[in-house]
Amino acid sequence: MARVLYFDCLSGISGDMTLGALVDLGVDVNEIQDAVRSMGLPDVAITADEVKKKGFRAVHVHIEHPPEHAHRHLHHIEEMIDAGDKIDDDAKALxxxxxxxxxxxxxxxxxxxLQKVHFHEVGAIDxxxxxxxTxxxxxxxxxDAVMASAVPTGTxxxxxxxxxxxxxxxxxxxILRDVPIAGSSIRAELTTPTGAAILKATSRGFGPLPSMTIQKVGYxxxxxxLDAQANVLRVYQGEIQDDAMLAAAGTQFDQVAVMETNLDDCSAEQVADACRRLLNxxxxxxxxxPCTMKKGRAAVILNVIAPPSRVGVLESILFRHTTSIGIRKQTMNRSKLVRRAxxxxxxxxxxxxxxxxxPDGQERFTVEHDDAAEIADANNRDLVEIRRAAEQAWAEKSSADQAK
Structure with a gap:
């Protein structure tokens, strides 16, 4: 059984929204204040009160501190975190x-x-x-696990x-690369760098609310x-019963269009050209x-997977650049692993x-074949040697990042 937080980001996410929702789930705001003060920030005051947003109650966290004009580097902030004697090791690492x-x-x-970058807004005390x-x-x-909905950014x-x-x-x-984005016409910054970073660093999957037993809901x-809706972040706290359900929850979900057509009178060169055009x-x-058509003709089923928004364009390519006279189409739900380049x-x-x-939170690295092949040719090395070197470099980098 795993204890799970699910972030429902209908109105986006920011640092104060996250902290407010977690306080609403029962975390003592005074303990948070003590932890922050122990970082060498004794004048910081953190309070929380209930407010109304479009008629719905939620917790708003206030952070007060003396004016400052510091522009911190990453190592400055890490030193402050390490100095916090009211912050346990797991919280420091997170x-x-x-x-x-x-x-x-x-x-x-x-x-x-990383060593030279200045933090501006995210380096401020609040x-x-x-x-x-958080x-x-x-x-x-x-x-044990954090999951979230698709994230609206606003406009x-x-x-x-x-x-x-x-x-x-x-x-x-x-930060939101490889994170599903929810479209929104609201003219405001719904998701901040702090909110995006919290999700990117903690969430193991993005999609609809998973199968879980809800115990608490924090706002x-x-x-x-906002004129259109309540500007609140809703966080569910609950339990997922077994590892299989948790694994299923740690994936992204979307919809794709699947198009296919049978071709038995189209040359291999023409099919290859159509494939190139479809991908472009x-x-x-x-x-x-490969398939066998009626009358015993050898043929191929040309299958295209695409975003639903591209169906019209891709259908035109199929009709124009192949001998197809009919295309089968359907929309399918897709589960996919979180990924990044x-x-x-x-x-x-x-x-x-x-x-x-x-799904269990571990990561797997796959080398891009074209890069490895190009480097192998340029240096007169074996392709396997280049792939192994890249995999070893990633393993060492991953271990170093986890140790930070």
Whole structure:
């Protein structure tokens, strides 16, 4: 049996919304305050009260502190976390993991390194309190797994330390790579970098509410008031009964269109050309299945998997660039593992790979064949040697990241 938190992000997610929802689940706000103060921030005051958002009650967390103008680096924040004598080791590790997600995103969008990147908004005391407070609260709740819905970002523009930018802000967009996004026409920043980082660092899967026994429901209020809906984050606390159910919950869900047509009078070159065009036009996958048609003709079933929004374009390609006179179509539910692209450094240069997160939380790295083959040819090495070197480099990098 696993204790689970499920984040229902209808109105997005921010640090204060998360902290408010966890306090509403029963975490003592005074213990969070003590933990944050022990980091060398004795003047921070954290309080929580009930508010109404579009008629619904929720907990709003207030963080008060003296004015400051510090721009911290990652190592400064990690040193502060390590100094916190009211923060246990598990909470420290989780807080560092969340900040590391932010640091990687900031370094990417500003073209710098983890060591040199400056934290601006997320390095401010209130954001530090949100992240550390969330880590402390999750540890106190004894959470075994976190899952979440698709995440709306909102639309419009927002002003940050680097000027005016479109929503989602650059760091938020980078953090949310490989996370399912829910469309929203609300002109506001619904999801902040802090909220996005909390989900990216903790959630093992994104999708609808899983099969679980709900024990408590917490509501965290955001600062804004929205015209269209209550600006609240709802967090379910409950239990999943067995490992199989937990594994099924740790996946992403979406829908895909599946299109197929039988071709028995189309040359191999023409089919290959059509496959190329379909992939360039947005198909997720294209493959051929050998079959035998009526009258004993050898043929192929050309199968196309695509986002539903691309069906019209891909159907036109099939009719124009093959001899098809009919296409079968259906929409199917799909489960998929959480994944991300990652580069590793080898003695012969960088190699791209794909990292997938398995349902039990472990990760698996797969080398991109084209990269490995190109490096093998350029250096007169065996392909297997390059693949092994890349896999070893990722294993070492993964171990180092876990030790931080």
């Amino acid at each position: 807080a560092k993991k969340i900040f590391h997600v932010v640091a990687e995103a900031e370094a990417k969008v500003h073209g710098t390194t 954001s530090i309190a949100d992240i550390v407070g 880590a402390v609260a999750m540890t106190q709740l004894g959470v 419009g523009e927002v002003t940050i330390a680097h000027g005016r930018v479109s929503v989602p802000a650059p760091a938020t967009a980078e 965290g209020a955001g600062t804004m008031d 036009a947005g198909a997720l996958d294209v493959f051929q299945i 990652e580069n590793v450094d080898t003695a012969w240069g960088p190699v791209r790979g794909k990292v997938v997160q398995l």
